[in-house]
Amino acid sequence: MIVSVTPDQLQNDLQQFVQPLPFLEPLIPTYVAFLRLEQTTAVPPLPVEWLPSEANALLERGIPLLQRDAPPLVLPAMEEVWRQVCDIAARPLEPQAERLRAAQEWPRTQREEWLAALDQYFRDGELSLDDSSEKSLLTFLMVHTWRPFLLRWANDLASLLNDGLWGKKSCPVCGGQPDFACLRPVTGERRLFCSRCDTEWHFDRVGCPFCGNQDPASYGYYSNEDSPYRLYVCNECRRYLKTLDLRQVIGERVLPVERIASSGIDMSALQAGYRNV
Numbered sequence: 136m137i138v139s140v141t142p143d144q145l146q147n148d149l150q151q152f153v154q155p156l157p158f159l160e161p162l163i164p165t166y167v168a169f170l171r172l173e174q175t176t177a178v179p180p181l182p183v184e185w186l187p188s189e190a191n192a193l194l195e196r197g198i199p200l201l202q203r204d205a206p207p208l209v210l211p212a213m214e215e216v217w218r219q220v221c222d223i224a225a226r227p228l229e230p231q232a233e234r235l236r237a238a239q240e241w242p243r244t245q246r247e248e249w250l251a252a253l254d255q256y257f258r259d260g261e262l263s264l265d266d267s268s269e270k271s272l273l274t275f276l277m278v279h280t281w282r283p284f285l286l287r288w289a290n291d292l293a294s295l296l297n298d299g300l301w302g303k304k305s306c307p308v309c310g311g312q313p314d315f316a317c318l319r320p321v322t323g324e325r326r327l328f329c330s331r332c333d334t335e336w337h338f339d340r341v342g343c344p345f346c347g348n349q350d351p352a353s354y355g356y357y358s359n360e361d362s363p364y365r366l367y368v369c370n371e372c373r374r375y376l377k378t379l380d381l382r383q384v385i386g387e388r389v390l391p392v393e394r395i396a397s398s399g400i401d402m403s404a405l406q407a408g409y410r411n412v
């Protein structure tokens with residue numbers, strides 16, 4: 136599985152899915168704009184030099200590497216990315232455009248709350264807000280604001296990871312949850328992909344990677360013989376996970392393209408009452 140793609144490649148690759156998935160067409164410029172932002176943001180290196188022994192000690196204790204210290208807030212770079220994320224999101228979300236234009240100014244007008252939300256999203260992966268529409272919009276903005284930074288740092292830390300010391304339900308780099316998985320060619324080993332930083336890690340084939348449920352009566356998958364995809368669902372925690380079986384695929388697949396091209400599976404799962412990260 137390839138985890139990186141250029142914005143032009145993403146645009147070209149997604150065009151081939153417009154016929155079977157017509158709802159994708161108006162969203163392609165947004166996907167491409169977010170990818171371009173991820174790849175052009177100047178992200179400073181982490182302020183710490185990591186020794187392999189330090190990384191191993193954290194992984195053995197079950198601590199994701201970036202969760203060792205306080206969240207690495209990079210200001211003002213994150214403020215600028217936040218403004219651009221609000222701008223990109225406002226283009227297809229016309230009914231939300233006014234809210235997004237106001238949100239664009241939060242690093243200045245509601246600085247304390249904005250910094251607290253940035254910190255909370257990194258630590259907890261979600262925001263504690265009662266209003267579900269406000270929560271989903273703000274979470275969406277936080278996801279895309281953190282992504283350029285987490286992708287870069289995950290890339291820098293990748294060589295320090297050790298599958299044998301991890302195998303947990305969350306990401307060994309940032310602590311995020313998986314939103315995609317694959318089964319490797321030949322061996323069928325399950326690899327999970329982090330929804331926040333794209334890091335991949337080994338996870339047992341048996342059991343739900345969100346709640347640990349191993350009861351086959353309430354955890355399993357749906358598949359279709361025409362498709363290399365499996366949809367794993369858990370009736371204990373009501374979560375789902377899209378999984379690409381690479382044993383049924385010829386050639387490489389690209390993670391950013393697969394995530395979007397399989398969005399019909401997300402819609403089916405959400406309509407059936409399951410939820411993603």
Ligand SMILES: [Zn+2]
Pocket residue numbers: 289306307308309310311329330331332333334
């Ligand atoms: Zn991660």
Ligand SMILES: [Zn+2]
Pocket residue numbers: 343344345346347348369370371372373374
């Ligand atoms: Zn579960």
